[in-house]
Amino acid sequence: MASNSLTGRGRWPQPDSLLSGLGSGLAGAGPGGAATGGRWLAMVGGTALGVLGLQRSGWGGAVMALGGAGLFAAGALGLRPFGERSLGTAPDPGAWRHQGPATRRRSLTPERTQAVVTIASDAGTIFRFWRNFANLPKLMPQLERVDVLSATESRWIAKSATQAAKGAAKGAAGESAGEVPNWRCVLDRVDEDRLLTWHTVGETALPHRASLMLSPAPGDRGTEVRLTLVYRVPATEVAALLGVTPAGQAEEALRRLKQRVETGELSTIERQPRGGTSGPFREATE
Amino acid sequence: MKALCWNGTNDLRVERVPDPVLVNPHDVIVKVALSSVCGSDLHLIDGYVPTMRPGDIIGHEFLGEIVEKGPEVRYLNRGDRVITVSIIGCGHCGHCRHGESSLCDNSNPNPEHARTAYGHCGAGIFGYSHAFGGYAGSHAEYIRVPYADFNAFRVPEGVSDEKAVFVSDAVPTGYMAADMAGIKPGDVVAVWGCGGVGQMAMRSASLLGAERVIGIDRVPDRLRAAQMKAGAETLDYSRVDIFDALQAMTGGRGPDVCIDAVGMEADSGSNAVEDFYDRAKQAVGLQTDRPAVLRQMIESCRKGGTLSIVGVYGGLIDKFPMGAAMNKGLTFRMGQQNGQRYAERLFGHIRNGELDPSYLMTHRLPLDDGPQAYRMFKEKADDCMRVVFAPQG
Ligand SMILES: NC(=O)c1ccc[n+]([C@@H]2O[C@H](COP(=O)([O-])OP(=O)(O)OC[C@H]3O[C@@H](n4cnc5c(N)ncnc54)[C@H](O)[C@@H]3O)[C@@H](O)[C@H]2O)c1
Ligand SMILES: [Zn+2]
Ligand SMILES: [Zn+2]
Numbered sequence: 001m002a003s004n005s006l007t008g009r010g011r012w013p014q015p016d017s018l019l020s021g022l023g024s025g026l027a028g029a030g031p032g033g034a035a036t037g038g039r040w041l042a043m044v045g046g047t048a049l050g051v052l053g054l055q056r057s058g059w060g061g062a063v064m065a066l067g068g069a070g071l072f073a074a075g076a077l078g079l080r081p082f083g084e085r086s087l088g089t090a091p092d093p094g095a096w097r098h099q100g101p102a103t104r105r106r107s108l109t110p111e112r113t114q115a116v117v118t119i120a121s122d123a124g125t126i127f128r129f130w131r132n133f134a135n136l137p138k139l140m141p142q143l144e145r146v147d148v149l150s151a152t153e154s155r156w157i158a159k160s161a162t163q164a165a166k167g168a169a170k171g172a173a174g175e176s177a178g179e180v181p182n183w184r185c186v187l188d189r190v191d192e193d194r195l196l197t198w199h200t201v202g203e204t205a206l207p208h209r210a211s212l213m214l215s216p217a218p219g220d221r222g223t224e225v226r227l228t229l230v231y232r233v234p235a236t237e238v239a240a241l242l243g244v245t246p247a248g249q250a251e252e253a254l255r256r257l258k259q260r261v262e263t264g265e266l267s268t269i270e271r272q273p274r275g276g277t278s279g280p281f282r283e284a285t286e
Numbered sequence: 287m288k289a290l291c292w293n294g295t296n297d298l299r300v301e302r303v304p305d306p307v308l309v310n311p312h313d314v315i316v317k318v319a320l321s322s323v324c325g326s327d328l329h330l331i332d333g334y335v336p337t338m339r340p341g342d343i344i345g346h347e348f349l350g351e352i353v354e355k356g357p358e359v360r361y362l363n364r365g366d367r368v369i370t371v372s373i374i375g376c377g378h379c380g381h382c383r384h385g386e387s388s389l390c391d392n393s394n395p396n397p398e399h400a401r402t403a404y405g406h407c408g409a410g411i412f413g414y415s416h417a418f419g420g421y422a423g424s425h426a427e428y429i430r431v432p433y434a435d436f437n438a439f440r441v442p443e444g445v446s447d448e449k450a451v452f453v454s455d456a457v458p459t460g461y462m463a464a465d466m467a468g469i470k471p472g473d474v475v476a477v478w479g480c481g482g483v484g485q486m487a488m489r490s491a492s493l494l495g496a497e498r499v500i501g502i503d504r505v506p507d508r509l510r511a512a513q514m515k516a517g518a519e520t521l522d523y524s525r526v527d528i529f530d531a532l533q534a535m536t537g538g539r540g541p542d543v544c545i546d547a548v549g550m551e552a553d554s555g556s557n558a559v560e561d562f563y564d565r566a567k568q569a570v571g572l573q574t575d576r577p578a579v580l581r582q583m584i585e586s587c588r589k590g591g592t593l594s595i596v597g598v599y600g601g602l603i604d605k606f607p608m609g610a611a612m613n614k615g616l617t618f619r620m621g622q623q624n625g626q627r628y629a630e631r632l633f634g635h636i637r638n639g640e641l642d643p644s645y646l647m648t649h650r651l652p653l654d655d656g657p658q659a660y661r662m663f664k665e666k667a668d669d670c671m672r673v674v675f676a677p678q679g
Binding site for chain 2: 118222255259262265269273276
C-alpha cells in the first residue's frame, strides 16, 4: 500500500521540468502584477504549454514549446486567445469589456451581433417591459430617451458618445441635438411574448434593424432572451457615435434587462467608500 | 469612518474613509459590531488574487446592527442585530432560488474578470477583490449590504454575538463541505486544514452522521482544538505520512469523504521536494495555486469516495492526478459557500447547544490593530485561530 504513496516519494517534480519551468517563467515575468483576467490565463497557460513542450524531444516538443511561447506572448501583449467568443469573423475591439454576468454573445459578421441570456421570469413580463420602447434607456445607457410616437413608430435619441461614456446627466442632449445620433424606428413584427422586430427609417447615421426573441427555457429555468442587432455601418463607427460597440450594447442591455426583471435594481459598487488616497489613518488624524 | 484597507501585497492600513450610503432600494447599512479575519483574506494579503486595488476595504465575516434601510427592504428593520452571509446573492436568479447563491447571476456588478477567466461569473463577495465584484468589506465601522432581505439574518434571542458572527462564513462553509459530501452512517471523514473552516467542517460532519472524523494540520493548538472542541482524531502532516496513516486508520479502505479546508496556499510540509516545486512554480506564475492537499486527497480517498472542496482556488494547478481520480471513480463536489441556505438551520444547532463556534474567536481586538492582527493570524502565532475586530471600540 505504501508503494502507492505519491506524497511520500516525491514522484511529482521532475528536475528538468522544474528548471525549464523556472526559465520560461522568468523570461516573461509572472502574472503577479498588472496582468489580469484572460491575459493572466493566457500567460499561465502559455508558459505551462511551453514547459510541456520543452520536456519532450523532437519536432512535436518544439511545436508545443512554440505554441506555448505564442500564447505567452499573447498574454503579455494583452491579446485574449481564450477570451473572445466570436466565431472568428468579427474583430470587435473592446466588445469583451461589456460582457454581462450570464449573457452570451456572438459576433456573426462585423455588423451583426447577438446576445443571449436566461431570465428567471415568464415571457410575458419580459415582453411587456421591452415592448414599451420608452423603457429602453434603462437598458441602454447610451440612449437619452425614446419617444413613442404611435403604435408602431418611435423616435430614439442617443447621448453623444462622450456623454454616454461619462454617464453624464440629461439635458445636454437638447442643447446639442444636431450632433447626437438619433433615428426613427418602426415595428415590423409583434408576435406577443415571442418576437419583436424593428428597424430604422429615414436618414440616420446609424441605420440598423433588430430583434428580440423569447423562448421558454427548459424545466423551470424561465425564458431565454435573444437580442440581435444588425447595423449597416461598421462596429467601429457605432462605437464612435454611441460610445459602445454593438456587441457591448447588446450584452449590456440584456444584463440590465435580467437584473431589472429579476431583482428590480442594478447591482453596483458606485459611491461606496474606499481608502488608498488618504494614507494611513494615524498619519491622517494625528 | 475607520476602515482596514488593502494597499498592496502585505500592506494593510487603517484609513479614514467616507461612510457608506444606501444606493439601491434593497440595501441596508449595518453598523459593524464584530468582523472576523478569514483564511481567504490571506490569499489577498499574500498577493494571490490578482484583482485587488489599493484602497479596497477587506473583511467579509461580520455581525452588526441595521442603522439604515432602503425603501424596498421588507423583512428587516432598523435596530435588528444581524449577521450577513459573506457571499452576496440577489435572491431571485435561478441559482439563488435553488440554494446556490454563491453562483448568483446578478450580484457581481463587475462580471468581466470572472467571465474572462472562468467562462461565467459567480456572485459578488464582500471585501474580496474586483473579480468578485469589488464590494467594500466589513473591517470598517459601517458597511452597505445589498439585497439585504436575502443576505442578512436576524440573530435569534439567546445566541451571543460571539457565536453568531461565524454564521456569516466559517460555519456555513464547513457545514456545506460536510453537507455536499453526502455523508452516510458509518462514513469516515478526513478534513485537511484545522483552521476555522476545517473546525466547522469537522463538527458538521459529526452532526450529519459521520462515524469518525479525522483532522489534519501541523499547528499544535489547532490540532488540539480539533480534538477537544470538534471531537476529531488528528494527524500532524509534518510528522506522519498522511496516506499511510489514513489507510492504517481505515482498514486500508481510505476515508469515505475527504474535505479540503486549506485551499491554494497548502504546504506539503512532509515532502520538501514537492513543496519547493509548487512554491517555485507559483512564484513565477507557472501555476497560481498549490495543489498539495488535492493530490493527497485523491490518493488517500477510498475508491468511489467523495472529495468536497471548500478551500479556495483561484486559477490553474499543475500535476493534477486525473488518472487516479478517474480510475478510482471519485466524486468531486466544490464551491464557494451558500450560507443563505444554511443560516437558519445553523442558528438552530447553536441554540440547541449542538454547535458552538465561539472558540474560533481566540482574539478580539480594535480595528487599529488590523495590520499586526493579520500578521499574527498568518503566522498562527499566540495560538491564533481567528482574530475578531470590534470596530466600534
Ligand atoms: N468556500 C468558501 O466559501 C470559503 C469560505 C471561507 C473560507 N474558505 C477557504 O477555506 C480555507 C480555510 O479557511 P480558514 O479560515 O480555516 O483558513 P486558515 O488559514 O485559518 O486555516 C488553514 C489551515 O490549513 C493548514 N494547512 C496548510 N497546508 C496544509 C496541508 N498540506 N495539509 C493540512 N493542513 C494544511 C494550515 O496550517 C491552517 O491551519 C481557505 O482556503 C479559505 O479561503 C472558503
Ligand atoms: Zn471567508
Ligand atoms: Zn442571484
